[in-house]
Structure formats: structure tokens, C-alpha cells
Amino acid sequence: MEKKMISLTIDGVHVEVPEGTTILEAARKAHVHIPTLCFLKDVNEIGACRICVVDAGARALQAACVLEVAPGMVVRTNTPEVREARKTIIELILSNHDKKCLSCVRSQNCELQKISLDLGIENGDEFAGTMRIYSVDDLSVSLVRDNNKCINCRRCVATCNKNQGVGVIGAVNRGFNTSIESAWDQSLAQTACIGCGQCIVNCPVGALYEKDELQDVWTMIDDPDLHVVVQPAPSVRAALGECFGLPMGTNVTGKMVAAMRRLGFDKIFDTDFAADLTIMEEATELLDRIQSRGTLPMITSCSPGWVRFCETYYQDFIPNLSSCKSPHQMLGAITKSYYAEKASIPAEKIRVVSVMPCTAKKLETRSPGMDSTGYPDVDAVITTRELGKMIKSSGIDFVNLPDEEFDPILGLSTGAGTIFGATGGVMEAALRTAYETVLNKELEKLDFHVVRGIQGIKEATIALGDVELNVAVVNGTANAAKLLDAIRKGEKTYHFIEIMACPGGCVNGGGQPIVSAQDRLNLDPRIERAKALYKADDEMIYRKSHENPMIKKLYDEYLEKPNSHRAHHLLHRHYVKRPKYQNQN
Amino acid sequence: MATKDQEKYLELEKIIEEHKGLPGALMPAMQKTQELFGCVPLKAQQMLADGLNATLSEVYGIATFYSQFNLEPKGEYVISVCLGTACYVKGAQDILDRICEEIETMPGKTSADGRFTVEATRCIGACGLAPVMTINEEVHGRIMPDDVPSILAKYKK
Numbered sequence: 001m002e003k004k005m006i007s008l009t010i011d012g013v014h015v016e017v018p019e020g021t022t023i024l025e026a027a028r029k030a031h032v033h034i035p036t037l038c039f040l041k042d043v044n045e046i047g048a049c050r051i052c053v054v055d056a057g058a059r060a061l062q063a064a065c066v067l068e069v070a071p072g073m074v075v076r077t078n079t080p081e082v083r084e085a086r087k088t089i090i091e092l093i094l095s096n097h098d099k100k101c102l103s104c105v106r107s108q109n110c111e112l113q114k115i116s117l118d119l120g121i122e123n124g125d126e127f128a129g130t131m132r133i134y135s136v137d138d139l140s141v142s143l144v145r146d147n148n149k150c151i152n153c154r155r156c157v158a159t160c161n162k163n164q165g166v167g168v169i170g171a172v173n174r175g176f177n178t179s180i181e182s183a184w185d186q187s188l189a190q191t192a193c194i195g196c197g198q199c200i201v202n203c204p205v206g207a208l209y210e211k212d213e214l215q216d217v218w219t220m221i222d223d224p225d226l227h228v229v230v231q232p233a234p235s236v237r238a239a240l241g242e243c244f245g246l247p248m249g250t251n252v253t254g255k256m257v258a259a260m261r262r263l264g265f266d267k268i269f270d271t272d273f274a275a276d277l278t279i280m281e282e283a284t285e286l287l288d289r290i291q292s293r294g295t296l297p298m299i300t301s302c303s304p305g306w307v308r309f310c311e312t313y314y315q316d317f318i319p320n321l322s323s324c325k326s327p328h329q330m331l332g333a334i335t336k337s338y339y340a341e342k343a344s345i346p347a348e349k350i351r352v353v354s355v356m357p358c359t360a361k362k363l364e365t366r367s368p369g370m371d372s373t374g375y376p377d378v379d380a381v382i383t384t385r386e387l388g389k390m391i392k393s394s395g396i397d398f399v400n401l402p403d404e405e406f407d408p409i410l411g412l413s414t415g416a417g418t419i420f421g422a423t424g425g426v427m428e429a430a431l432r433t434a435y436e437t438v439l440n441k442e443l444e445k446l447d448f449h450v451v452r453g454i455q456g457i458k459e460a461t462i463a464l465g466d467v468e469l470n471v472a473v474v475n476g477t478a479n480a481a482k483l484l485d486a487i488r489k490g491e492k493t494y495h496f497i498e499i500m501a502c503p504g505g506c507v508n509g510g511g512q513p514i515v516s517a518q519d520r521l522n523l524d525p526r527i528e529r530a531k532a533l534y535k536a537d538d539e540m541i542y543r544k545s546h547e548n549p550m551i552k553k554l555y556d557e558y559l560e561k562p563n564s565h566r567a568h569h570l571l572h573r574h575y576v577k578r579p580k581y582q583n584q585n
Numbered sequence: 586m587a588t589k590d591q592e593k594y595l596e597l598e599k600i601i602e603e604h605k606g607l608p609g610a611l612m613p614a615m616q617k618t619q620e621l622f623g624c625v626p627l628k629a630q631q632m633l634a635d636g637l638n639a640t641l642s643e644v645y646g647i648a649t650f651y652s653q654f655n656l657e658p659k660g661e662y663v664i665s666v667c668l669g670t671a672c673y674v675k676g677a678q679d680i681l682d683r684i685c686e687e688i689e690t691m692p693g694k695t696s697a698d699g700r701f702t703v704e705a706t707r708c709i710g711a712c713g714l715a716p717v718m719t720i721n722e723e724v725h726g727r728i729m730p731d732d733v734p735s736i737l738a739k740y741k742k
């Protein structure tokens with residue numbers, strides 16, 4: 001049904017918008033910018049911080065982020081009263097805020113800092129008084145919470161509850177003593193936090209950030225005795241450019257490789273290669289489960305936030321998880337075995353650094369069994385943001401770097417590996433390979449459009465010869481919970497499910513460059529970054545994992561065939577049940 | 586034979602069962618729990634969360650937001666120090682600090698021997714007697730930090 005159109009004026013500009021639109025969104029049509037802090041579209045629309053107040057003709061100022069348009073409304077956003085109210089709100093926030101912008105991870109990308117500058121706040125000491133001092137919670141291996149910078153906007157709480165279905169943080173106490181914490185004074189590390197980092201990318205300020213591992217990485221690079229290999233995940237190349245002011249959705253693969261070389265890494269391999277390897281193992285596992293009547297549906301295991309969610313909240317689905325390690329763990333294991341042999345470098349001298357769009361990978365790499373060669377598969381995990389920091393601190397002029405290529409031998413990949421970064425990508429890559437393996441004939445149309453796009457749950461039925469494959473693709477662990485509940489009740493049956501913990505998949509992971517709530521209204525990182533990956537796939541020579549010549553070589557020379565004994569040893573894993581409470585890493 | 590605590594947890598299971606599926610069940614279930622235990626302890630909060638489709642964070646958030654709930658049982662004597670403006674300017678904070686020091690606990694908490702709970706409260710309307718504190722029903726006014734030990738001594742016996 002068409003929505004009724006409502007006309008109103010905002011700062012004298014006439015606009016017409018559909019019924020139900022908020023003043024905040026209507027104002028954008030009039031090219032009027034209204035500042036926001038607690039507002040996060042569809043997730044946290046609670047009208048709590050009041051920074052967005054406008055004069056809409058009522059007796060008191062009203063919050064534009066929750067106020068809906070009405071016919072003939074006259075809205076003014078730039079009256080002395082509005083300006084004064086906004087200033088007071090910021091002054092009050094700053095009076096209980098650790099204002100150390102110089103050393104803050106979010107400086108220059110902070111919603112509070114921006115508003116303070118825009119409004120011309122002078123020193124933020126207008127209401128100086130008692131400040132609450134919090135100890136910084138840095139016990140989790142994924143993320144740090146520094147409540148001294150928290151403005152109690154609750155965006156993280158809403159994200160953790162609604163998108164992730166986890167809910168390990170919430171508002172505690174009341175009034176001036178309110179703070180956002182885990183229950184019972186626990187560190188996040190003691191809760192069943194899945195480490196996804198979605199709270200980080202939805203925080204307007206510097207109160208949440210990843211646990212930084214850069215010092216460890218620099219120490220490895222600076223040690224001449226070590227051979228340091230780096231591998232970036234598919235999504236990193238679709239977002240790293242944003243750290244350097246490039247438009248969202250710019251693919252910076254070549255510059256990223258060049259920058260990594262200049263940082264001093266000895267070899268630049270590609271997690272995309274390992275994504276192809278994952279597909280070989282996973283597609284084989286799937287076909288085997290179908291043929292031998294094993295546990296179905298099989299569910300993907302490359303998203304460690306999802307894996308932890310399953311191990312904690314949906315333990316009855318552990319047998320459904322694919323036994324495949326995630327791609328970067330596979331690449332680490334292959335680097336310290338096959339590559340070590342080939343290059344005649346002892347595995348103990350090799351260090352593997354993974355650059356991931358993800359904070360849960362920091363947790364994953366420390367899980368039991370992630371050391372199949374006797375050495376850790378991966379020695380450090382840094383996020384896209386941390387790589388950006390490394391490049392900046394090294395004075396590398398990223399934007400003007402020439403494009404360079406990954407190193408042989410573990411740097412060659414296919415389009416199938418590349419699209420792993422977007423929700424639906426793993427499914428599509430697996431289908432390409434499963435189809436050709438089962439039917440032994442070439443797939444005419446490689447694109448499986450039904451599994452693409454950012455919808456929370458997608459379903460499709462794909463014919464593989466006479467087998468009808470029921471598949472589902474899920475992003476966001478809260479959506480995973482919905483689907484698994486339906487399966488438990490017997491309402492749904494599938495053969496194969498792809499689950500990624502983050503909304504939109506890895507492209508929108510908790511380790512990716514942070515996009516403000518307002519910029520997200522213009523451009524959706526889930527869509528823009530995914531476009532970059534699908535475009536890259538489209539332009540690749542090889543678009544199916546099993547056609548990757550280096551993958552073929554790896555099996556011929558070393559692994560023999562997918563799911564072989566050696567492949568199992570190096571590339572597969574097991575899972576553990578984790579308690580919901582008192583969950584120590 | 587079940588201990589007293591085990592009996593209470595069995596009782597709590599019944600409370601949760603009765604509230605399951607009802608809209609807005611969490612608050613009333615928490616009130617019953619408070620009556621049962623004299624507080625809403627950690628294990629009870631976890632059971633409430635699991636049974637009533639909430640998260641521990643939500644339960645804990647409610648328990649710390651409303652003053653009708655406690656996280657641990659109250660002591661035999663509840664000491665409330667008024668931190669309203671009149672008392673505050675006459676040094677109520679020092680009184681509070683001194684009490685905590687004497688019985689080795691923190692505001693909002695109960696002493697290790699379970700006898701005293703210390704609380705900071707808002708204005709109790711006895712500003713003429715500032716600074717004021719109450720111990721259970723008894724009011725003590727115009728006190729100095731050094732009066733604290735002798736006042737407490739009466740209750741310690």
C-alpha cells in the first residue's frame with residue numbers, strides 16, 4: 001500500500017515525505033543536518049540523549065529522531081533556544097567524560113567530538129564537577145570497554161540484544177550512577193560475550209575498541225630471525241580504503257598488498273586462497289553428509305562469533321557445525337606445514353599474522369585445537385582498523401601506492417574465495433563447487449542471485465541433478481536464533497545453512513572501519529562493501545574454488561584429496577560446549 | 586534433607602513456572618524472589634533470566650535500578666546515612682566514610698558478619714537535625730564522625 005504523503009516545512013523549506021517519517025529523516029530532504037548521538041536506525045530509537053531537539057511548535061523542544069512528521073508542521077532547528085539546549089546537553093555529557101581526544105582511538109571519527117566542534121563548545125568544563133572514574137575492562141581477548149568515555153547512549157546494548165541476540169551488557173544502577181556494564185561487576189571475559197565486536201562499530205565514541213595486538217606484530221617484524229607471513233581476509237580489501245578517506249566500497253587490494261610489503265612482512269599470502277580451500281573441504285563434507293546420511297543441516301563454521309554463539313546458546317546444533325576450520329586458520333596451518341617444507345623454513349621460525357574484519361577471530365585463534373602443526377596456526381590477529389593504524393604510523397602514503405600482487409604460492413585465489421566476505425558468499429562459492437562436483441559438468445550461470453543481499457534470512461531450493469538442496473543464509477546471530485528455533489520446532493528443514501554473526505556478513509564485521517550512524521543513513525556499508533567483492537568476483541579469471549590451480553597443486557603434492565587424513569589433521573577442528581554463565585576464555 | 590537454601594530455590598522454580606509466558610512477568614517474579622530470599626541473588630537472577638526469556642543483564646539492570654531490590658540480604662541493622670543537600674553540606678559524606686571504615690564494608694553492602702548494611706539515602710526530611718542517620722527505626726542527628734564508634738557500639742553487642 002502506498003503511504004500517504006505529508007507536507008511540512010523545516011527551516012522554511014517545504015518538504016514532502018511519506019507518513020511515519022521522522023523529523024530527523026525529513027530534515028535531510030531539506031538539506032538540514034540535525035545532530036544525533038543515541039540514534040541508531042532500526043536498532044536504538046529511544047530519544048534518550050536529546051541532542052537532536054527541534055522546535056516543532058509544541059511547548060517544549062522535541063527529539064527529532066523519534067518525532068514523526070504531521071501535516072502542516074512547522075519545524076525550526078536553528079533557533080537560539082535549540083542552539084542553547086544542544087550546547088547544554090553536550091556540556092553536560094562532557095562534564096562526566098574523559099576528554100583525552102589526543103590519544104583516543106576514535107579521534108577524528110567520533111560522533112561526540114564532531115558535535116562539540118560543530119557547536120563550538122569552548123572547553124567542555126562548563127559544568128565541571130564530580131566525575132565518575134571507572135576501571136578499564138581489558139580482560140577479554142577481543143575487546144576493551146572504557147566506561148570513562150561512555151555516554152550511556154545504549155547503542156551497544158541494543159545492538160548486542162537485538163542484532164546479536166546475546167545481551168551480555170546493559171544499564172546498571174540509576175541516575176548519575178548509571179553505567180553500561182555486564183551484570184554483577186563481571187568483566188566481559190567472564191560473560192558469554194561472543195566477541196563479535198558489533199558493539200564497537202555501533203558505539204559513537206571511543207568507549208569500545210578491539211584489544212590491540214599491534215605491539216606483538218611489530219616485535220615479530222622487527223625480529224630478523226623470524227619469517228613473518230601476513231594474510232588479509234576477503235572483506236579487508238573492500239573497507240581498508242575508508243581508513244584513508246577513500247569512498248566506501250573502493251577495492252584496494254593492490255595498495256593493501258603494497259602497504260603490507262612496505263611494513264616489512266616477509267610474505268603476503270591471501271586468506272582468499274584459504275577460502276577456496278575451505279570450499280573444497282566444506283563442499284566435500286556436505287556431499288558426504290548427504291550421501292552417508294550424516295547430521296543435517298550442515299552449518300558453516302567460518303564465522304567465529306557464530307561458532308561461539310552455537311557453542312554457548314545452541315549446543316544441540318554443535319554436531320551440525322561443519323568441522324572445517326575457518327579460512328585464516330587453514331592458511332596458518334598450511335603455511336606452517338606445506339609452505340615451511342617447500343621454502344625450507346622451519347615452522348618454529350614462521351609467524352602468521354591475520355588481518356581480519358573481525359574481533360571474534362582473536363578469540364577463535366586461541367581456541368583449543370588451533371595448532372595442528374604443533375605450533376599455533378596463527379600468531380596474531382589484527383583488525384582492518386589496526387592495519388590502518390599500522391600503515392598510518394609508518395608514514396606510508398597509502399592512497400598513492402602502486403598496485404602490487406600477492407606472493408606465490410599461497411596468494412592465488414578465485415572469485416569464489418573473494419565473495420566469502422559478504423553474507424551469502426560462502427553459500428554461493430560452495431554451490432558452484434558442489435554443483436560441478438556432483439554433476440561433473442560445467443555450471444552455466446555462476447551467479448546465484450537468490451542467496452545475495454542483506455536480508456536477515458534468505459532461503460532457496462537449488463537443484464543439484466536429482467538432489468533438491470534446501471539452503472538458508474543467515475546474517476546476525478539474532479536471526480540465527482530465529483532460524484534455529486524454527487528448526488528445533490520442526491517447522492523448517494534444510495540441508496545446508498550459512499551463518500555469519502555480523503549483520504551483512506564479514507564486510508560489516510566488528511573489526512571494520514567505523515561508519516557513523518548518520519553516514520549509515522546515506523550509504524549502507526553492508527551493501528557498498530559487498531558490491532566491491534561481487535565486482536571483483538565478476539572480473540576474476542577463476543571464479544570457482546576447484547579451478548584454482550594452486551589449490552589443485554596443493555592437493556596433488558600434499559593433501560591428496562579433500563577430507564583426506566592429512567587434510568583432516570590440518571584443516572578440521574572440533575567444538576566444545578561453553579557455559580552461558582561464568583564463561584572464561 | 587534439603588537445606589533451607591535448596592528449599593528456597595525449589596520455591597523459586599515454582600515462582601518462575603507460574604510466571605512463564607505471561608507478559609511483563611519479570612518484575613512481579615523478581616518481587617516474589619525478593620520476598621523469598623530477602624534479596625535477588627546471582628543464582629536466582631540466572632534462573633529468572635533463563636526461565637522468563639530475559640538476559641541476566643536485564644534482570645541485573647532492574648535489580649540495581651529499583652531500590653526495592655537488593656543484591657544481597659540486608660543485615661540485622663540497616664544504617665541509612667542521609668546525603669540530601671542539608672546533610673551533605675554538614676559533612677554527611679565523612680560520616681558515611683567513617684561508618685564504612687568501622688564495620689569494613691561499602692555503601693550499599695553488608696558487613697562480613699551479616700549484621701550491618703550501610704546505605705546512602707536521599708533527604709529523609711529531618712534537615713533540622715543534619716547530618717542525620719537512621720539505624721533501623723532509630724534516628725541519630727547532629728552527629729560527628731567521631732561519634733560513630735560509640736553509636737555503633739550499642740548495636741554491636
Ligand code: SF4
Pocket residue numbers: 097098099100101102104105106107108110111112113149205206207
Ligand atoms: S570519545 Fe570522542 S570526545 Fe571523547 S576523548 Fe574520544 S575522541 Fe574525544
Ligand code: SF4
Pocket residue numbers: 143159160164166167168169188192193194195196197198199200
Ligand atoms: S562483542 Fe558482541 S556479544 Fe560481546 S558485548 Fe559486543 S555485541 Fe555483545
Ligand code: SF4
Pocket residue numbers: 149150151152153154155156157180202203204205207208
Ligand atoms: S559504550 Fe558506546 S555505545 Fe555503549 S552506551 Fe557507551 S557510548 Fe553508547
Ligand code: FES
Pocket residue numbers: 035036037038039046047048049050051052053063064065066
Ligand atoms: S534523542 Fe535523538 S539522537 Fe538521541
